[in-house]
Amino acid sequence: xxxxxxxxxxxxxxxxxxxxxxxxxxxxxxxxxxxxxxxxxxxxxxxxxxxxxxxxxxxxxxxxxxxxxxxxxxxxxxxxxxxxxxxxxxxxxxxxxxxxxxxxxxxxxxxxxxxxxxxxxxxxxxxxxxxxxxxxxxxxxxxxxxxxxxxxxxxxxxxxxxxxxxxxxxxxxxxxxxxxxxxxxxxxxxxxxxxxxxxxxxxxxxxxxxxxxxxxxxxxxxxxxxxxxxxxxxxxxxxxxxxxxxxxxxxxxxxxx
Amino acid sequence: xxxxxxxxxxxxxxxxxxxxxxxxxxxxxxxxxxxxxxxxxxxxxxxxxxxxxxxxxxxxxxxxxxxxxxxxxxxxxxxxxxxxxxxxxxxxxxxxxxxxxxxxxxxxxxxxxxxxxxxxxxxxxxxxxxxxxxxxxxxxxxxxxxxxxxxxxxxxxxxxxxxxxxxxxxxxxxxxxxxxxxxxxxxxxxxxxxxxxxxxxxxxxxxxxxxx
Numbered sequence: 001x002x003x004x005x006x007x008x009x010x011x012x013x014x015x016x017x018x019x020x021x022x023x024x025x026x027x028x029x030x031x032x033x034x035x036x037x038x039x040x041x042x043x044x045x046x047x048x049x050x051x052x053x054x055x056x057x058x059x060x061x062x063x064x065x066x067x068x069x070x071x072x073x074x075x076x077x078x079x080x081x082x083x084x085x086x087x088x089x090x091x092x093x094x095x096x097x098x099x100x101x102x103x104x105x106x107x108x109x110x111x112x113x114x115x116x117x118x119x120x121x122x123x124x125x126x127x128x129x130x131x132x133x134x135x136x137x138x139x140x141x142x143x144x145x146x147x148x149x150x151x152x153x154x155x156x157x158x159x160x161x162x163x164x165x166x167x168x169x170x171x172x173x174x175x176x177x178x179x180x181x182x183x184x185x186x187x188x189x190x191x192x193x194x195x196x197x198x199x200x201x202x203x204x205x206x207x208x209x210x211x212x213x214x215x216x217x218x219x220x221x222x223x224x225x226x227x228x229x230x231x232x233x234x235x236x237x238x239x240x241x242x243x244x245x246x247x248x249x250x251x252x253x254x255x256x257x
Numbered sequence: 258x259x260x261x262x263x264x265x266x267x268x269x270x271x272x273x274x275x276x277x278x279x280x281x282x283x284x285x286x287x288x289x290x291x292x293x294x295x296x297x298x299x300x301x302x303x304x305x306x307x308x309x310x311x312x313x314x315x316x317x318x319x320x321x322x323x324x325x326x327x328x329x330x331x332x333x334x335x336x337x338x339x340x341x342x343x344x345x346x347x348x349x350x351x352x353x354x355x356x357x358x359x360x361x362x363x364x365x366x367x368x369x370x371x372x373x374x375x376x377x378x379x380x381x382x383x384x385x386x387x388x389x390x391x392x393x394x395x396x397x398x399x400x401x402x403x404x405x406x407x408x409x410x411x412x413x414x415x416x417x418x419x420x421x422x423x424x425x426x427x428x429x430x431x432x433x434x435x436x437x438x439x440x441x442x443x444x445x446x447x448x449x450x451x452x453x454x455x456x457x458x459x460x461x462x463x464x465x466x467x468x469x
Contacts, residue, residue, distance in 0.1 A: 155342045161307060162401055163331040163358045172345075249327040250307060 057120045066120045070107075070127050074100050077131035081236075085142030087255060089243045095138045098235035099131055106130050106228045115220055126224075129200070133225050134232035137181035141233050142240065144180040146255075148173045149244050153256050166245045174241050181233030182226075189222050258283040258441055259304060259334075259409060264313030266299055266464075273299050275464045277313070281409075286435050286442045288455035296464040297445045301411045304443065305336035317409075332359070335407035339414040341398035343386040348397055352382065355404045371400050374433070375426050392423030399427060403434055409441045410434065416448055424448070 018040055025033045057065050078096030085091030107116075107127055116122040149156070152173065159169040167174070192198060197205070200221050204214035246252055261279040265272065274296045281287060289297045302308040304315055306327055315322040322330060343351050352371075353363045369379040375396040381389070389397065395415060402410060412431060416424040428451065434440040446452060460467040 154338075154340075155344060157307065158338055158341055158398075158401075159344070159354070161305060161331060161336040161338070162354060163328045163335070164354070165328050165358075168358060246309075248306065248309060248323070250309065 054120075054124060057124065061120060063118075066118070066123050069120065069124045070103075073124075073127050073131045074103050077103075077135040081135040081138035081142070084139035085146070085240065087146060088142060088240055089255075091142060091240065091243075094236055094239045094243075095135075095142075097239070098138060098232050099134050101235060102134050102228050102232040103127060103130050105231065106224055110220075110224065129221070130224060130228045133185065134228050137185065137229040137233050138236045140184070141177045141181035141237050145173060145177040145237065145240060148176060150256050153251070156251055160249065160251065166242065166249050170241045170244070174237055177237045177241075178230075178233045181237070182229050185225050185229040189226065192218070192222065258285075258318060259443075260316040261300075261304065262314050262316065264300075264303065264315065265311045266296070266303060266308070267311050273464050274303075274310070277464075277466060279459070279466065281441060281443065283408075284435070284439050284441055286432075286455075286457060287444065288451065288458045289443065289445045289461060290447070290452055290455075290458055291461040291467075293447075295461045297461050298413050300461065301336065301413050301443060301445055304409075305334055305411050306330050307336060328358075332405065333407055334409040334411065335402040336411045337399055337402045337413065337415050339417055341395060343389075343394055343397065346385060347382075348384050348386060348389065349382045351386070351397055351401055352404065355401055359405065368400075368404065371404060375400065375430055392419050392426075395419060395423065396426060396430070399430060403430070403440075406434060406438045406440055409443065411443045411445075413445045414447060416446065416451065424450075 018036065022033050022036060024030070025036065053069075057069055075096065078099045079092060081095035081099065082092030085095065088094075107123065107130065110116045110126065111118050111123075116126055149170075156169050156173075160166075188198075198218055198221070201211075201214045201218035204217060205211050244252055244255055259279070259281040261277050264274060264277040264279075266274040277300060289301070291297055299308065303310050306315075306322055306325075317325065317330065317334060325333075344354060345351065349363075352368050356363045365379075365382065368382065372378060372381055377393065377396060381393070381397070386394075399412075399415060410431065416427050419427065431442055431444070435442045444451070444455075446455075452458065458468075
């Protein structure tokens with residue numbers, strides 16, 4: 001465990017890696033240096049704050065504090081995923097609802113099966129992991145949905161003109177959008193151990209845990225991520241596609257153009 | 258059968274349709290003519306329930322359009338597009354779509370009969386949508402509207418861009434459904450032959466009906 005100590009000096013030296021990225025950005029005129037600097041500053045500040053908050057929450061070990069952390073993570077994830085659906089009415093409430101239902105379901109199953117304990121040291125990191133993955137999945141779903149509705153505008157009009165209900169008119173888009181949300185999780189799971197050693201597993205091995213035990217944990221996380229990204233994508237897509245239509249089951253042209 | 262009363266449509270400050278009043282009797286075959294941008298297609302889309310009027314009403318069989326469930330209404334009043342797209346990968350997916358909409362089993366022999374009406378044959382059912390010409394595409398698209406004959410068929414410049422042979426096939430099909438199956442037809446066209454052969458024309462200019 002003592003191997004995990006990172007001194008401030010080491011951390012400062014590791015900043016050389018960021019400087020390399022900045023140099024490449026400058027040389028290649030990639031125009032992302034400002035973004036990198038903002039990202040780095042935000043990451044340092046946010047992680048420092050979170051580090052102290054987590055230390056306090058874990059030490060306090062209060063249910064209400066754990067639940068407050070849970071709510072903050074879910075709200076933030078919902079808000080950010082919703083912003084990806086900019087232009088889709090009610091995108092933020094939809095993503096908030098999907099992430100809340102999905103995260104509660106997933107974490108509740110893990111607690112009920114004894115996979116994790118209802119203590120802040122386990123609930124908070126797991127909630128973060130679940131919510132962030134659903135957030136990314138929903139963001140991808142929304143982006144794909146907006147794009148495909150625009151691309152297939154004419155086809156949907158024709159299906160509606162033939163008397164299709166809005167679900168039948170949008171079913172291809174719905175399926176593709178859900179798939180786009182879940183696909184990155186499937187891809188990462190397929191290559192797990194071959195291309196990457198996932199964060200949780202790497203962290204446990206880093207911390208000196210037996211790799212076999214770490215792998216068991218990781219397998220559980222794979223199950224959890226598959227379920228949560230699938231459920232989150234399905235809930236959000238099934239609620240979002242309806243927003244592209246009005247009450248008369250006509251395509252809402254303002255959203256498409 | 259269809260009655261349009263004091264219908265107006267505007268986008269922002271621009272008035273597209275101005276106080277349209279119209280009566281379409283059952284089995285009629287009406288040809289709508291007028292310059293591009295005069296509002297013909299907009300009127301057709303409103304009658305087809307694809308667009309909402311700003312004010313006024315559309316009555317179908319004596320009942321306000323808004324009282325119908327939109328999908329059921331569109332089974333009865335079917336709109337055919339100028340440049341249709343074919344869905345999915347095969348022609349079958351397109352000809353199956355009207356069955357899917359009505360939750361009915363695909364009837365291959367009936368569909369073959371329909372294909373023969375537009376000079377195509379059974380082999381087309383399994384063809385890829387990429388393997389048909391523009392004219393064939395339009396004929397197949399029109400069949401999607403007609404496999405379950407609607408009470409009203411609205412055709413919006415469906416022969417535009419087709420060669421003479423394809424235009425004749427499409428016109429013949431529409432005529433046949435009008436005469437033999439009592440399908441009321443509202444046709445928008447710019448085609449000189451179609452206009453000269455039409456018995457009942459309505460001219461729309463600047464969003465207003467000029468003659469009935």
